[in-house]
Amino acid sequence: MPNKQGLITRRDFIRGTIGATLATSMFGVKWAMADEKAVRSSLVTVVRDKNVMDANFAVDFKVYQKMLEQTMIQFTGKNNSKDAWSSIIKPEDTVGLVSTEHLNPTHDELVYAVKIALMDIGVPKKKIKMAQGSHRRARACTALIALPALKAHWLTGIGTVLKNYITYSGSPSYYHEGNSSKLGEIWHLPHVKGKTKLILVDALYPLCDKGPQPDPRYKWAYNGLIAGTDPVAVETVCLKIITEKRKAIRGEPWPLSPPPICVEAADKVYGLGTSRMEEIKIEHYGWEQGLLL
Amino acid sequence: MRCLLKRAFFYLTVIVAFSTHEGAAAKMSTYYLPKSVGAWTRPDSAQKIDSTNIFKYMNGAGELYLSYRFIRLEVYEYTADNEESILVELYYMKTSDDAFGLLSLDWGGEPVTFDHSPVSKASRTIAPPNSALYGKGLLRIWSDNIYARVMAERETPVSREAVLSLGRAIVANRKNPSEPKLLDIFPHTIGSDWKLRGDRIGYFRSYLVLNSLYYLSHQNILNLDLSTEAVAAPYEKITDNEDHKRIQFLFVKYADSAQAQQALDHFHKTYLPEHKKDFGAGSMSASPNFFKIEDGWLGYKLHGPCIALVFECPDKRSARMFIKQIQFNLIKIEDNHAK
Numbered sequence: 001m002p003n004k005q006g007l008i009t010r011r012d013f014i015r016g017t018i019g020a021t022l023a024t025s026m027f028g029v030k031w032a033m034a035d036e037k038a039v040r041s042s043l044v045t046v047v048r049d050k051n052v053m054d055a056n057f058a059v060d061f062k063v064y065q066k067m068l069e070q071t072m073i074q075f076t077g078k079n080n081s082k083d084a085w086s087s088i089i090k091p092e093d094t095v096g097l098v099s100t101e102h103l104n105p106t107h108d109e110l111v112y113a114v115k116i117a118l119m120d121i122g123v124p125k126k127k128i129k130m131a132q133g134s135h136r137r138a139r140a141c142t143a144l145i146a147l148p149a150l151k152a153h154w155l156t157g158i159g160t161v162l163k164n165y166i167t168y169s170g171s172p173s174y175y176h177e178g179n180s181s182k183l184g185e186i187w188h189l190p191h192v193k194g195k196t197k198l199i200l201v202d203a204l205y206p207l208c209d210k211g212p213q214p215d216p217r218y219k220w221a222y223n224g225l226i227a228g229t230d231p232v233a234v235e236t237v238c239l240k241i242i243t244e245k246r247k248a249i250r251g252e253p254w255p256l257s258p259p260p261i262c263v264e265a266a267d268k269v270y271g272l273g274t275s276r277m278e279e280i281k282i283e284h285y286g287w288e289q290g291l292l293l
Numbered sequence: 294m295r296c297l298l299k300r301a302f303f304y305l306t307v308i309v310a311f312s313t314h315e316g317a318a319a320k321m322s323t324y325y326l327p328k329s330v331g332a333w334t335r336p337d338s339a340q341k342i343d344s345t346n347i348f349k350y351m352n353g354a355g356e357l358y359l360s361y362r363f364i365r366l367e368v369y370e371y372t373a374d375n376e377e378s379i380l381v382e383l384y385y386m387k388t389s390d391d392a393f394g395l396l397s398l399d400w401g402g403e404p405v406t407f408d409h410s411p412v413s414k415a416s417r418t419i420a421p422p423n424s425a426l427y428g429k430g431l432l433r434i435w436s437d438n439i440y441a442r443v444m445a446e447r448e449t450p451v452s453r454e455a456v457l458s459l460g461r462a463i464v465a466n467r468k469n470p471s472e473p474k475l476l477d478i479f480p481h482t483i484g485s486d487w488k489l490r491g492d493r494i495g496y497f498r499s500y501l502v503l504n505s506l507y508y509l510s511h512q513n514i515l516n517l518d519l520s521t522e523a524v525a526a527p528y529e530k531i532t533d534n535e536d537h538k539r540i541q542f543l544f545v546k547y548a549d550s551a552q553a554q555q556a557l558d559h560f561h562k563t564y565l566p567e568h569k570k571d572f573g574a575g576s577m578s579a580s581p582n583f584f585k586i587e588d589g590w591l592g593y594k595l596h597g598p599c600i601a602l603v604f605e606c607p608d609k610r611s612a613r614m615f616i617k618q619i620q621f622n623l624i625k626i627e628d629n630h631a632k
Contacts, residue, residue, distance in 0.1 A: 006629070007510060007511075007512050007514075007563055008510060008511050008512075009509060009510040009514070009563065009586055010508050010509050010510065010588070011562055011564070011586060011588075013508070014587040014588050056447060069584055071371065076623050101354045102353075103352070103354075122438055153353075153538060154353075154357065154501075154505055155353060155356065155501065172310055172353075174351070176353055176356070178510075178511030178512050179511075180511070181511070209399075210505065211354060212351070212353065212354030212356070212357045213351065213397075213442070215428075216427050216428070216429035216430050216444070216448070217402065217428040217431065257504060257505055257506065257507065257508045258504040258505065258508045259508055263509070285404070
């Protein structure tokens with residue numbers, strides 16, 4: 001039974017009625033309660049390399065670049081990295097790279113590797129923009145590549161994919177706390193909708209506790225790069241990794257609190273993709289140990 | 294007469310000494326921190342942050358400190374050639390309880406004892422007896438009204454020693470008060486087999502912090518604010534088959550009885566909307582209330598300006614036992630205060 005005030009409580013979470021409760025509060029919003037397709041399937045790739053970081057967590061750029069190439073081949077099914085990039089980005093695109101700047105920033109090495117790959121397929125350097133921070137930057141781009149780092153967040157539960165576009169709303173603080181469930185609506189804004197060609201999650205050195213400030217006890221060398229085009233599916237895989245790591249650290253269930261309601265809402269209310277693990281095809285390549293999937 | 298004057302002078306000196314210490318604590322600055330530690334050196338002055346610019350300094354993380362009674366933050370960056378820096382953050386809070394609350398959000402890490410810190414926490418028996426915790430380069434300290442974070446960008450044996458030295462300097466000659474009195478409500482055991490998880494006890498004033506300890510709602514359904522204080526902790530029972538059963542206990546103290554009553558009304562209407570027949574100011578005040586919901590039995594009891602709530606009880610009997618025990622403790626504490 002959805003709460004008539006659209007107020008989300010622990011009870012909604014236990015009942016699995018977050019979507020219904022949110023839809024009640026958003027009645028009349030055009031994307032509320034998006035139709036669930038009969039059959040959905042989303043591909044998420046996870047490429048890992050044990051040697052991408054040394055004991056001091058310094059990144060080996062060449063190895064990370066190879067991981068990116070492997071990711072693109074794996075994800076697109078093309079024979080080489082160049083063809084893979086060409087299948088999602090055109091040389092005439094203005095490409096916005098949306099990296100994370102706070103808490104657990106995206107490694108610069110990933111940004112550089114993507115820039116090089118884009119220039120390699122003919123995108124001029126001046127048309128590759130760092131697009132984080134303002135809706136004006138998103139507006140100026142014809143294609144976006146989301147480059148968040150894997151991390152939990154103390155106000156939204158998880159702060160990786162869906163939250164990565166929070167500045168495009170023009171009022172980021174509105175989407176913290178209770179309104180974190182509405183993070184999905186940002187992906188429907190006219191200057192964002194349909195522009196995201198790829199999501200590449202920098203999962204080399206994730207943060208599995210929510211902070212709010214980084215605590216090195218909760219960072220670990222996962223050495224991974226996670227990719228997909230369905231933001232909800234990629235977020236769901238990220239959530240699974242973080243949840244499993246937290247359980248491993250404490251030796252008992254240690255659920256994210258507050259729960260990341262934005263993920264289910266992005267699926268059931270905003271129709272951005274699937275949050276059901278059974279609908280996500282995970283293709284893994286590389287280092288097996290500590291995969292957590 | 295001379296003796297009386299001497300005694301008066303002595304007391305005056307003590308009062309001045311204490312008030313000077315308070316003042317010094319409030320104005321504490323670089324004076325307390327060494328200019329250099331090992332290879333690291335700090336700048337002459339600190340970066341000063343207050344509630345107006347805390348978000349600029351730490352983005353959304355500022356919410357945490359404003360959820361307690363935050364006064365200001367001083368930041369020092371110790372740098373060294375060929376070494377990653379060490380960041381010292383000193384959060385000045387209004388009271389020791391607020392600083393304790395920040396530490397209580399995570400009792401993990403290696404307990405650290407500083408030789409200079411006076412051991413006067415005899416009455417601290419509910420939360421873990423640690424005021425400094427270290428892990429992988431990060432030292433967190435509760436020292437009177439200061440909550441400190443000292444973090445080495447890269448942990449090495451040398452940076453660890455430097456971090457601990459800075460911790461020692463931060464706590465030197467500072468008072469070492471007891472944990473918040475509100476924790477006294479929590480018994481170590483309830484019944485014969487429910488044991489407090491002291492390492493999960495958290496002290497707070499905000500629903501944002503409550504949600505990071507035990508999620509209830511994304512809205513402030515218990516009307517928490519800086520005038521309230523609250524403690525949350527689970528109790529566990531380990532059964533014969535090693536199964537961990539857990540009851541979550543929450544205790545909130547409001548500024549007055551009227552605010553507590555209002556908060557309970559709000560909580561009931563939003564969390565238990567289908568239980569309208571049980572809802573009413575009179576019945577709520579008169580006796581504890583119990584409800585079977587999705588994750589077990591929920592019970593609550595209003596007691597003057599306080600509300601005790603239990604969640605996830607396996608049956609009504611255990612919910613009642615918890616509420617009764619807390620009520621008993623409350624009355625005992627009130628009686629002790631009255632003596």
